[in-house]
Amino acid sequence: xxxxxxxxxxxxxxxxxxxxxxxxxxxxxxxxxxxxxxxxxxxxxxxxxxxxxxxxxxxxxxxxxxxxxxxxxxxxxxxxxxxxxxxxxxxxxxxxxxxxxxxxxxxxxxxxxxxxxxxxxxxxxxxxxxxxxxxxxxxxxxxxxxxxxxxxxxxxxxxxxxxxxxxxxxxxxxxxxxxxxxxxxxxxxxxxxxxxxxxxxxxxxxxxxxxxxxxxxxxxxxxxxxxxxxxxxxxxxxxxxxxxxxxxxxxxxxxxxxxxxxxxxxxxxxxxxxxxxxxxxxxxxxxxxxxxxxxxxxxxxxxxxxxxxxxxxxxxxxxxxxxxxxxxxxxxxxxxxxxxxxxxxxxxxxxxxxxxxxxxxxxxxxxxxxxxxxxxxxxxxxxxxxxxxxxxxxxxxxxxxxxxxxxxxxxxxxxxxxxxxxxxxxxxxxxxxxxxxxxxxxxxxxxxxxxxxxxxxxxxxxxxxxxxxxxxxxxxxxxxxxxxxxxxxxxxxxxxxxxxxxxxxxxxxxxxxxxxxxxxxxxxxxxxxxxxxxxxxxxxxxxxxxxxxxxxxxxxxxxxxxxxxxxxxxxxxxxxxxxxxxxxxxxxxxxxxxxxxxxxxxxxxxxxxxxxxxxxxxxxxxxxxxxxxxxxxxxxxxxxxxxxxxxxxxxxxxxxxxxxxxxxxxxxx
Numbered sequence: 083x084x085x086x087x088x089x090x091x092x093x094x095x096x097x098x099x100x101x102x103x104x105x106x107x108x109x110x111x112x113x114x115x116x117x118x119x120x121x122x123x124x125x126x127x128x129x130x131x132x133x134x135x136x137x138x139x140x141x142x143x144x145x146x147x148x149x150x151x152x153x154x155x156x157x158x159x160x161x162x163x164x165x166x167x168x169x170x171x172x173x174x175x176x177x178x179x180x181x182x183x184x185x186x187x188x189x190x191x192x193x194x195x196x197x198x199x200x201x202x203x204x205x206x207x208x209x210x211x212x213x214x215x216x217x218x219x220x221x222x223x224x225x226x227x228x229x230x231x232x233x234x235x236x237x238x239x240x241x242x243x244x245x246x247x248x249x250x251x252x253x254x255x256x257x258x259x260x261x262x263x264x265x266x267x268x269x270x271x272x273x274x275x276x277x278x279x280x281x282x283x284x285x286x287x288x289x290x291x292x293x294x295x296x297x298x299x300x301x302x303x304x305x306x307x308x309x310x311x312x313x314x315x316x317x318x319x320x321x322x323x324x325x326x327x328x329x330x331x332x333x334x335x336x337x338x339x340x341x342x343x344x345x346x347x348x349x350x351x352x353x354x355x356x357x358x359x360x361x362x363x364x365x366x367x368x369x370x371x372x373x374x375x376x377x378x379x380x381x382x383x384x385x386x387x388x389x390x391x392x393x394x395x396x397x398x399x400x401x402x403x404x405x406x407x408x409x410x411x412x413x414x415x416x417x418x419x420x421x422x423x424x425x426x427x428x429x430x431x432x433x434x435x436x437x438x439x440x441x442x443x444x445x446x447x448x449x450x451x452x453x454x455x456x457x458x459x460x461x462x463x464x465x466x467x468x469x470x471x472x473x474x475x476x477x478x479x480x481x482x483x484x485x486x487x488x489x490x491x492x493x494x495x496x497x498x499x500x501x502x503x504x505x506x507x508x509x510x511x512x513x514x515x516x517x518x519x520x521x522x523x524x525x526x527x528x529x530x531x532x533x534x535x536x537x538x539x540x541x542x543x544x545x546x547x548x549x550x551x552x553x554x555x556x557x558x559x560x561x562x563x564x565x566x567x568x569x570x571x572x573x574x575x576x577x578x579x580x581x582x583x584x585x586x587x588x589x590x591x592x593x594x595x596x597x598x599x600x601x602x603x604x605x606x607x608x609x610x611x612x613x614x615x616x617x618x619x620x621x622x623x624x625x626x627x628x629x630x631x632x633x634x635x636x637x638x639x640x641x642x643x644x645x646x647x648x649x650x651x652x653x654x655x656x657x658x659x660x661x662x663x664x665x666x667x668x669x670x671x672x673x674x675x676x677x678x679x680x681x682x683x684x685x686x687x688x689x690x691x692x693x694x695x696x697x698x699x700x701x702x703x704x705x706x707x708x709x710x711x712x713x714x715x716x717x718x719x720x721x722x723x724x725x726x727x728x729x730x731x732x733x734x735x736x737x738x739x740x741x742x743x744x745x746x747x748x749x750x751x
Contacts, residue, residue: 132172139165163223189613226279233286264303265407329434341387357397427491440465445659448554455627470527488724496578519652561654
């Protein structure tokens, strides 16, 4: 920006400009202060900090005892990149003003040129051979640091060559860092670490007319992916969406990069730009570019994003299978009662936990089973998954329709099939059926499922009920009488859990006068203390995971249920979210345990999932196949086949070898 442009944008900032204190505020105040003495003092503080950042970056390359001070071959390139970002950011500001003397200007430019020469030295960090496949974000930091610095001194004779080298690195690495649908090689937090510098360099190089990598379609797809897997509006986080806390990703992590790429693409593709701007606003309009990134460059951000720009329509959020990551399944995404499931099943595993096949589940706008956030590399049993198989998986079959979604994931000889039954009405049931099984009859493994709740789940007939921490509960059904195998707490054990604060929960969030499960006490006063209660024995786990910018994040406490899955006894189970004010779900086992019938206020749902073909019928439905669902609403029905078979409800019939197939109509015609 020119000084005049900068000044006008600075005036639009809120009065409280303390998001990133220090150099950033000094820069803003430099333009806002009318007093020449105050401006001079600001300039001196900025220059001191800029020189400190430049010297910090240079220290990586200055000889000491015959060796470089900190940089050995391929050692910690991201740290060097961080330092170079900070050096370039402050220098960019000063060089754009008339505040510097010619001598000060010459020193800064010479030092920045030194950084570019040394940081692009292939004898130190040989990015021409490609990224370190274990931690690619580190090398991206290195070469984008060179690129950003080079754009600050774009009049240097070597600047076009540096820009070309960086552009070539980006073009090469975008061939494999994102998958076909944008799914990134590393966990979402580290995706934002890589795209941190990619966007800044792309923006600067575009301005200098030296590169158009900011418009790479693969980079665009990666942002669409990151936005589409973002959570529903989270009642734990002021009802803002956020990046899912999977693998090495922080709890409630958000990014202003959505607004950044929106600004870059606003003229080229207004529709895409609006969708990114919309997601930025849905995440609370964060001003942080990348949690854990180099804050020295963040001072640019308020002058790039446009908080007054309101998109004309929301981003399309939908169920999508991402081949190298897994899948996201969602219904009613633009309501406050969204149902959502995130499924890890792919070959990407860098900066992830031991979490292949795990799920995170939300029902009607409330989190019910979540991941834990950045906490090293958490073991398999601390995720909602079968503790077996390898660390690489694939969704081998999928069927996504308006009425139902289906995915079939395979990893290390184990199978997880998911059927998502979606009601067209927000108030209707949107629920899940799962089939977990090994490929061999003689295989067996522990099965874990973690519930975000403050008290042990309760058994009511053929259901297990989780009391949610907000206003949504979840009923669970287990096929083939597995409900009887759930471990029970004795009345004495249950009573010892009162009050609920002992479990790390919030007593105020447990129930309300209208909660239909509120009259289900933890333990009867006069019950036999040694008798089994209706409460299920679980394991409590509390994980503390703070994140930069969110210092008051509470710990996450969940209760884990452990069962055993064998080849002889696969586990078919359902998760049925419902409002706490709604009655207990009414379910029946059908098709010899390979199906479920859910009766509710809006009608009747049937869902089937079996490892081998089954045939079953009653007065309303007939089914032959392995995976299908019927949704009866009054005189109409919608039938869906996810695999080969035949399914019918009255006159609505589907029979096909193809998938997916869904059909709606009158049952009497």
